Amino acid sequence: MFEPVLLRNVDVPDGHLLATYRASGGYQALAKALDEHTPDEIIDLVKASNLRGRGGAGFPTGLKWSFVPKRAGKPKYLCCNADEGEPGTFKDRIIMERDPHQLIEGMAISAYAIGAETAYVYIRGEYTLAIQRLEQAIAEAHAQGYLGARIQGSDFNFVVHIHCGAGAYICGEETAMLDSLEGKRAQPRLKPPFPAVEGLYASPTVVNNVETLACVPHIVARGADWFRDIGPDKSPGPKLYCLSGQVRKPGLYELPMGISLRELVEDRAGGPLPGRKIKAVIPGGVSAPLIPAHGLDVGMDFDSLAAAGSMLGSAGVIVIDDSTCMVKVATRIIEFFHHESCGKCTPCREGLNWVVKVLRRIEAGQGAPGDLEQLEALCKGIFGNTFCALGDGAAMGLRAALVHFKHEFVAHIEERRCPYH
Amino acid sequence: MNMREKIQTAAARYPDQRSAIMPALLIAQKEHGHLPGPVLEEIADILDVERIWVYELATFYTLFHTEPVGMFHLQLCDNVSCMLRGAEDLLEHLEVVLGIKKGDTTPDGLFTLTTVECLGACEVAPVMQVGDDYHGDLNIARIDALLDRLRAVVGQATGAGIAAVAPPGE
Amino acid sequence: MVSITINEQTLEVEAGSTVLQAAERLGIDIPTFCYLKRLPALASCRMCLVEIEGLRRLQPSCATVVTEGMVVRTNTPLIDETRSSMLDMLLANHPLDCPICDKGGECELQDMVMAYGPRESQFRDAKRVFHSEDIRLSPVIIMNVNRCIQCQRCVRMCEEVVGAVALGTIEKGMDTAVTGFEGSLASCDQCGNCVEVCPVGALMSFPYRYKARPWDLAETDTVCPHCGTGCQLTVGTRKGEFMRVRSKAEHGVNRETLCVRGRFGLDFVTSPDRIERPMVRRDGTLVPVSWEEAGDYLRRRLLAIEAKPAGGLASPRLPNEMLYQFQKMMRTVFRTNNIDCSSRWSTPFDTLGPLVAGSYTRAPLEEVIGNDCVLVVGGNVTDENPVTEYLLRDGARRRHTGLLMLSARPSRLDADARAVLRALPGGEAASLAAVVAGLAAAARQAVPGDILAKIGTTTTGPGAADRLATALLEGRSVTVLVSVDLLRSPQARATLQQLNNLLQVLRLLGKGCAMQFLFDRANQLGAWDMGVVPLALPGLRAVDDEAAHATFERAWGAGIPSGPGADFDAMLELCDRGQMGALYIVGSDPLLSCPDRGFVQRALRTAGLLIVQDAFLTDTAGLADVVLPAASYGEESGTFTNNEGRIQKVCKFREPAFEARGNLAIFDFVTALRNQALRPSVQHEIFDEIARLIPAYDGLVRDGLGADGAFTKAALAPPVGEFFGPPSVPIATDRLMLVTGNCLFHNGYLSEHSEILNTVANDPYVEMGAWDAAQLGLSDCDQVVVRSAQGELTAQLKVNKQFPRGLVFVPENYRALRLNSLMRRKEYPCPVDIRKAHAAFEIATVAGAGAGPENLT
Numbered sequence A: 001m002f003e004p005v006l007l008r009n010v011d012v013p014d015g016h017l018l019a020t021y022r023a024s025g026g027y028q029a030l031a032k033a034l035d036e037h038t039p040d041e042i043i044d045l046v047k048a049s050n051l052r053g054r055g056g057a058g059f060p061t062g063l064k065w066s067f068v069p070k071r072a073g074k075p076k077y078l079c080c081n082a083d084e085g086e087p088g089t090f091k092d093r094i095i096m097e098r099d100p101h102q103l104i105e106g107m108a109i110s111a112y113a114i115g116a117e118t119a120y121v122y123i124r125g126e127y128t129l130a131i132q133r134l135e136q137a138i139a140e141a142h143a144q145g146y147l148g149a150r151i152q153g154s155d156f157n158f159v160v161h162i163h164c165g166a167g168a169y170i171c172g173e174e175t176a177m178l179d180s181l182e183g184k185r186a187q188p189r190l191k192p193p194f195p196a197v198e199g200l201y202a203s204p205t206v207v208n209n210v211e212t213l214a215c216v217p218h219i220v221a222r223g224a225d226w227f228r229d230i231g232p233d234k235s236p237g238p239k240l241y242c243l244s245g246q247v248r249k250p251g252l253y254e255l256p257m258g259i260s261l262r263e264l265v266e267d268r269a270g271g272p273l274p275g276r277k278i279k280a281v282i283p284g285g286v287s288a289p290l291i292p293a294h295g296l297d298v299g300m301d302f303d304s305l306a307a308a309g310s311m312l313g314s315a316g317v318i319v320i321d322d323s324t325c326m327v328k329v330a331t332r333i334i335e336f337f338h339h340e341s342c343g344k345c346t347p348c349r350e351g352l353n354w355v356v357k358v359l360r361r362i363e364a365g366q367g368a369p370g371d372l373e374q375l376e377a378l379c380k381g382i383f384g385n386t387f388c389a390l391g392d393g394a395a396m397g398l399r400a401a402l403v404h405f406k407h408e409f410v411a412h413i414e415e416r417r418c419p420y421h
Numbered sequence B: 001m002n003m004r005e006k007i008q009t010a011a012a013r014y015p016d017q018r019s020a021i022m023p024a025l026l027i028a029q030k031e032h033g034h035l036p037g038p039v040l041e042e043i044a045d046i047l048d049v050e051r052i053w054v055y056e057l058a059t060f061y062t063l064f065h066t067e068p069v070g071m072f073h074l075q076l077c078d079n080v081s082c083m084l085r086g087a088e089d090l091l092e093h094l095e096v097v098l099g100i101k102k103g104d105t106t107p108d109g110l111f112t113l114t115t116v117e118c119l120g121a122c123e124v125a126p127v128m129q130v131g132d133d134y135h136g137d138l139n140i141a142r143i144d145a146l147l148d149r150l151r152a153v154v155g156q157a158t159g160a161g162i163a164a165v166a167p168p169g170e
Numbered sequence C: 001m002v003s004i005t006i007n008e009q010t011l012e013v014e015a016g017s018t019v020l021q022a023a024e025r026l027g028i029d030i031p032t033f034c035y036l037k038r039l040p041a042l043a044s045c046r047m048c049l050v051e052i053e054g055l056r057r058l059q060p061s062c063a064t065v066v067t068e069g070m071v072v073r074t075n076t077p078l079i080d081e082t083r084s085s086m087l088d089m090l091l092a093n094h095p096l097d098c099p100i101c102d103k104g105g106e107c108e109l110q111d112m113v114m115a116y117g118p119r120e121s122q123f124r125d126a127k128r129v130f131h132s133e134d135i136r137l138s139p140v141i142i143m144n145v146n147r148c149i150q151c152q153r154c155v156r157m158c159e160e161v162v163g164a165v166a167l168g169t170i171e172k173g174m175d176t177a178v179t180g181f182e183g184s185l186a187s188c189d190q191c192g193n194c195v196e197v198c199p200v201g202a203l204m205s206f207p208y209r210y211k212a213r214p215w216d217l218a219e220t221d222t223v224c225p226h227c228g229t230g231c232q233l234t235v236g237t238r239k240g241e242f243m244r245v246r247s248k249a250e251h252g253v254n255r256e257t258l259c260v261r262g263r264f265g266l267d268f269v270t271s272p273d274r275i276e277r278p279m280v281r282r283d284g285t286l287v288p289v290s291w292e293e294a295g296d297y298l299r300r301r302l303l304a305i306e307a308k309p310a311g312g313l314a315s316p317r318l319p320n321e322m323l324y325q326f327q328k329m330m331r332t333v334f335r336t337n338n339i340d341c342s343s344r345w346s347t348p349f350d351t352l353g354p355l356v357a358g359s360y361t362r363a364p365l366e367e368v369i370g371n372d373c374v375l376v377v378g379g380n381v382t383d384e385n386p387v388t389e390y391l392l393r394d395g396a397r398r399r400h401t402g403l404l405m406l407s408a409r410p411s412r413l414d415a416d417a418r419a420v421l422r423a424l425p426g427g428e429a430a431s432l433a434a435v436v437a438g439l440a441a442a443a444r445q446a447v448p449g450d451i452l453a454k455i456g457t458t459t460t461g462p463g464a465a466d467r468l469a470t471a472l473l474e475g476r477s478v479t480v481l482v483s484v485d486l487l488r489s490p491q492a493r494a495t496l497q498q499l500n501n502l503l504q505v506l507r508l509l510g511k512g513c514a515m516q517f518l519f520d521r522a523n524q525l526g527a528w529d530m531g532v533v534p535l536a537l538p539g540l541r542a543v544d545d546e547a548a549h550a551t552f553e554r555a556w557g558a559g560i561p562s563g564p565g566a567d568f569d570a571m572l573e574l575c576d577r578g579q580m581g582a583l584y585i586v587g588s589d590p591l592l593s594c595p596d597r598g599f600v601q602r603a604l605r606t607a608g609l610l611i612v613q614d615a616f617l618t619d620t621a622g623l624a625d626v627v628l629p630a631a632s633y634g635e636e637s638g639t640f641t642n643n644e645g646r647i648q649k650v651c652k653f654r655e656p657a658f659e660a661r662g663n664l665a666i667f668d669f670v671t672a673l674r675n676q677a678l679r680p681s682v683q684h685e686i687f688d689e690i691a692r693l694i695p696a697y698d699g700l701v702r703d704g705l706g707a708d709g710a711f712t713k714a715a716l717a718p719p720v721g722e723f724f725g726p727p728s729v730p731i732a733t734d735r736l737m738l739v740t741g742n743c744l745f746h747n748g749y750l751s752e753h754s755e756i757l758n759t760v761a762n763d764p765y766v767e768m769g770a771w772d773a774a775q776l777g778l779s780d781c782d783q784v785v786v787r788s789a790q791g792e793l794t795a796q797l798k799v800n801k802q803f804p805r806g807l808v809f810v811p812e813n814y815r816a817l818r819l820n821s822l823m824r825r826k827e828y829p830c831p832v833d834i835r836k837a838h839a840a841f842e843i844a845t846v847a848g849a850g851a852g853p854e855n856l857t
C-alpha cells in the first residue's frame, strides 16, 4: 500500500499550523540540509532523485537548479509558481491551505541549494484562504527561525514574500510570471536568456511549482533512492492527481507516478456517475489533449502520456461521460484559451478568436461545409507558431477532439443542431 | 494604516517600485470597491511610477475592475469541470432569479453576476466565488439559500450598518 | 565570425547577429511587422518564421541568434503557407477600409498581403469592432484601434526611445488595445513617432488626416529648422501647399525619429504673421510699400547715416550661404565687424573660439555616444534637443554608455544616468571645477604637480561631483556634450575655462576625448563657422589674423575692416548712445530675446536706421524703419551645419509667400542700393566659395551632400596647454533663481508661429520644485506672479518634483510673457520672488497678453 507523503497532513485537524507540521517531522529536512549538506550536494541529491517539475512541463528540477550561475554578482531569486490556473487543477491550493509549512520548508531548502535569499510565491488572487494560511505560516516560520536571518544557526538568510495574482492564466507561464512580478503586463519573454541566468530583475531566478517544491523536503529526509523507487525511473515520485468532472469521487489523490489512468479513474475515483459510461478523459488539465475511453490504459507519467499523444501536464484529470457533447467541451476549452490569450502573438490572439467563432457556430447548429477543414487549417497555423505554449495547448486540444470525435462535429453541421439537446 | 501606508509597506517587499503596482491595485480596490482613474493616478503618485503602467495592469487582470461592481460579486465558474457538473443550469437560474444577464448588476446594486474561468476548486464543482469566499457543490437549492443569506446580511444591517458588514463597493 | 547558410548561400556574420540580419546581408527578404531596428526584438508577429535545420519548429528569424554552421531556409512551401496564414489571421478582424484610410498606398499590411498574402480569406464571421469613430488621443494624434495589428512598435518607441511612456497597452487577448492613460495622450510629448512607426493606419496624424493620398504628394528631403540636432525629414506638399512631415528609417542623425517640433511644427511657413509686403516707417507708422519704394527710401536713409558705424545681427537659423553672404555684406559693404548671430548672450569668443576650433569633434553623434562615458553639461537635453536625448537614452540602455549629467535644470534623462550632479543655478563652472579637482585628486600621480597646484585638488567629499569624477576615471573614452545655455551666464568664460581644464586633464589621463555642443538653433555651428561673430572671420580665424584678413580681402576683392567688432549687446549700447548708424537685423527678434526689454526697446528706437529682414512680423520688426519680407524656411535652399558638424542640404518645398524674396536676393538688393555688388551671389556658387575658403569645409561639393549629408572637418589642435584656476563658487542663497531656456514645444520664435505647436503646447508656465512651492503656499496650476528687480510676469505654476530648491524656470519663447523684461543685462540667473496672483492682476495680464508687436500702428 502506497503511503501518502505530500498529503499526510491534509486531513489532520489544524494541519496548517506549525505545531502540527513539526509533530509530523516537519522542518527536520531543513535542519538536515543546513547541517549536513552543501548547496551543491542538495542539487546533486535532487538530480539523483529524478524529480521532474510538477507545473506541467516536467523539466528535471535538479538540472534546472544547476543552470543558476554560482557567482552572479547579483541577488538570486526563487519564485514559487502557485498561480494554478490550469482548468481541472487544484492540488497546489490544497497544499497551501492545509499544509503550507511543507511548501515553506521546500522553498527554504531549494533556496539554500541555489543560493537565493529571497523568494516570491506568486499565488492566484482568488485563493484567499490559501493566501491567508500561507501568510500565517510564513509569520510562524519567521518567529521560529525557519525563515529570516541565520536560519537555525546557519549563515543562510532567507525571506519569503507573497505576491498575489489578479486573474490571468498566462501568469502561470514562468516568464510571463516574472514580467507580472516586475509590475508589467504578464506576457511571456523571449528565451534565451533563460530565467536561471536572467530572470526576475534580470537576476538568476528559479521558478518551481508548489508541488515540486513540496517534494524537496521528503527527498532530503528519505533520500533520492526512496523517491526514484516510486513509479517509473525516468519520471518517478509520489504524485498528486486532481480528479474532477463526471466521476463519482472527485478529489485530490496522492498515488505513485505512472499509475494507470484507468485505475485512477475507474477504481480510485469510483468510475463514471451512475448509469453513465466514460466517453473521454482529459489527463492533465485542458492543455492536455483528451484521451478517448478506449485509451485509458496508459501510465500517468510524463513519458507514457507523451507517447500516447497527450501529456501529464498538471495532472488535472477531467472525466467526461456519454451524456456530454464533445463539440461543447471543445468549444468551452477553446473559449478558455481565447479568453486567457495574453494577446502578444498573432496566431494565438487572432487565430483562437477565429476558431472560437467557428466552433460557436457549429455548436449552435449553424456550421457550414468546409468549417472542419478550416478548423484544421487554423490548428496548423497556430500549432508550433505561437510565442509560448498556451497557443499550442489550445491547438492540440482542439485537434484531439477533431480527430477522436469528428463524427460529433459532422453531426452538428449536417443536422444543423446539437444532437445532445 | 491608510491606503498610502499600506501600499508603501507592500512596496518595501520589492527592489523596484513598479512591482508594487499589482499589490497597490489590490489594496486600492479593497478600499474603493473599484479602480476609477483618480485612484490609478494616486497609485502612480504614491509609487512614483508611470500612470500608464498602472492603467495597463488595471485592465489586463480580470480581478481588477475599473467600473463599479455590485455589493456582492457572484463569480460563477463555468469552465469544463464545472460545466460538466451543471454550471450552465445554475447560470440560467441565477439570471432568472436576479433578473439580469451575466455581466450585469441588479438595479439595487446588490449583485453583479459574472462567469469566470476555473477557480481551482473542481473537486467541489460547480463552484461560485462571492467576495473572498468559495461556495462549492452548488445546486439550485443551495444557490437560493446562499442568495437569501446574502440578502439577509444586508437586511439586518439596514441604514448605517451596511458598510460595516458588506464587502466594499459603491 | 560565424558561418551560416541561408537558402544554400553561405556567409560569415558577426557573432551575436540574428538570422534576419544575416538574411538582409544576402539580400534575402524576410517579412516582419513587430521588428524595428532600433528596438530589442519582440518576436510576436510571427511573420519572420524560418526553417532551421535540426529544429522541429519554425523559428522567428528576428530573435534567433546565428550559431556556427546553422542551415536556414526562408523559401519553403511550409514558410509560404505559414506567412499567408499569419496574414489571413491578421486580416480576419481587420476592417479593410483602405479606401478611406490615410495609410492607403503606404501601408505595410497592404504591401505584405500583396507579396505573401492569401488571395482569398475563408473568414466569414462578424469582425471585431472596438469603436465606430476614430479616437482623438491628442490634438495631433488620432487612433483607429480596429486597424491595429498589435506589433507594439508604437508603445515600445514611446517607452524605449522617446522615454515618454505615454502610450501603453490595455486589456488582453483579442481586446488588447493601444492607448494613453484613460484614453488620452493629452500630456505626452506629441512627437508623433508612434504615428511614424505604425505599419498600418491605426495611429494617424490628425493635422494630415484626409488631406492627401500619398501618391499625390510631392516629397522633399530636407533638414529640420528647429534645433541644432539637425534631423532629416521629408516634407510632403500637394499643389505647392505644405501637407505633412515624415522621416526615413535609414537616414540622418535621427533615423526615423523626430520630436514634436520637427514633425508637427513646420506649418509656421503658412502662419498669418507672415510679412506680405515691404514696409517703411512714415510719420511713426509702418506702411506697406512696393519693393521699389522701399529701395528708394532705404537708399536715402542709408546715405544720410553713412558716416556712422553700422551693425548686423543674423539668425543662426539661416542657412550657411545666407550667413556667409550676410557677414560678407556687413564687412565689405557696411564696412564693419559689428556682426553677431546671438541676441541672447555675449559670446566670450577669446575662450570659445580656440575651444571650438581645437576641440570640437565633427563626427556622427551615434559614434561619439558610443564612448564609455558621456557627460552632458548644462541645459535640459530632453527639452532642448529631444532627438539627441533619444540617442543618449539608447546609448545608456542598450549600449551601456555611462551617462553623466551636470546641470542646474533636471531632465528626464537623469533617470537613465549613472550619476547626476545638480549644479546651483549659474554654478556650472564651480561644479565642473569640482569634477576636475576630483579627477585630479584621484589620479594624482598622472597629473603634473604644477597643474595640480593650479586646478586644485580640494574635492567636495563623497558627493555627486566625486561620483562623476570616478565614473570619468573608469571610462576609457569620454564625450562631453555642452549645452549652449551656459553661454548666457556672465560666468560663461569661467565655465568654458573649466571645460577646457576638464578636457585637458582627461587627455593627460590618456582618455580618448570628444566634445560637441548642444545648440538650440539649427545652424549655430554654421553661423560660427561662417564668421557671423564680431571677433572672427569665416573659419573661426581671429579678425586680427593678418593672413586670414588678406585671404578674404583677396577673395572678396574688397577691403574689410580690421580690429574686433562689437557684439550685439555692445551694438545696442552704441545705439543707446546715439552712435549707431544702420542696424541690420535678419531673422532675429532681439526685442523678445535680449535681456532688459526696456533697454533694448530704447536702443532699437535710437538706432540711426533699423532694417529688419524677416519672414514674420516680430516684435522687433514693429520698431523697424524698413521691413523687408524674406523667404521663410522651406522657401529657399541652402545648407545647415548641425551640432555634429554634419553639413546637410536644406531644400525649398514651396514658393516664397506674398512678395517675400530670397534672403540672398535681398542682400543683393540692399548692396545695389550702395552701388556695390556681392560676387558670387547665387547659392551654389557661394557654397563653392565656402568650400574653398573655410578649411573645415574644404573640398565639399554641394551636389555631393547625399541623404546623410557630409561631415565638415575639424582641425583638432592640441589643447592650448593653459590651465585655469577654479572660479568663485556661487554662494547658495535663499533667493529663488530664475533660469530660462527652451521647452519641448517651443524653441525660438519660429515655433510660436506654428498653429499646431501652439495647440499642443502648455500655456506659458513657471516651473519650480515642490518644496519651494509648499514654502510659498502655492500649488500646481496656481496663477503666480514672478517679480525681479526689473519687472514681473504672470503665468501658471507647474510644480516639478525633480526640481531642486531655489530653482525657477520660465520658458523663453512665449512672446506674451515678455520674459526678457525681467532680466537684467549681464546678470544670470535672475533672482526673483514669486507669489500667488490676485484676481485683479490676472485680468490685467489677460488684457496685456495677445497684444501684438508694439508701435505697429
Ligand SMILES: Cc1cc2nc3c(=O)[nH]c(=O)nc-3n(C[C@H](O)[C@H](O)[C@H](O)COP(=O)(O)O)c2cc1C
Residues within 6 Å of the ligand: A052, A053, A054, A055, A056, A057, A058, A059, A061, A081, A082, A083, A084, A085, A086, A169, A170, A171, A172, A173, A174, A175, A207, A208, A209, A210, A212, A213, A388, A389, A390
Ligand atoms: C500557458 C502556461 C500556463 C502554465 N501554468 C502553470 C501553472 O499554473 N502552475 C505551474 O506551476 N506551472 C505552470 N506552467 C508551467 C510553468 O511555465 C513552469 O514550467 C513551471 O512553473 C516550472 O516549475 P516546475 O519545473 O516545478 O514544474 C504553465 C506553462 C504555460 C505555458
Ligand code: SF4
Residues within 6 Å of the ligand: A170, A187, A188, A340, A341, A342, A343, A344, A345, A346, A348, A349, A386, A387, A388, A389, A390, A391, A392
Ligand atoms: S501563445 Fe498566446 S499566450 Fe502565448 S504569447 Fe502568444 S498570445 Fe500570449
Ligand code: FES
Residues within 6 Å of the ligand: C031, C032, C033, C034, C035, C042, C043, C044, C045, C046, C047, C048, C049, C060, C061, C062, C063
Ligand atoms: S518580426 Fe520576428 S516575430 Fe515579428
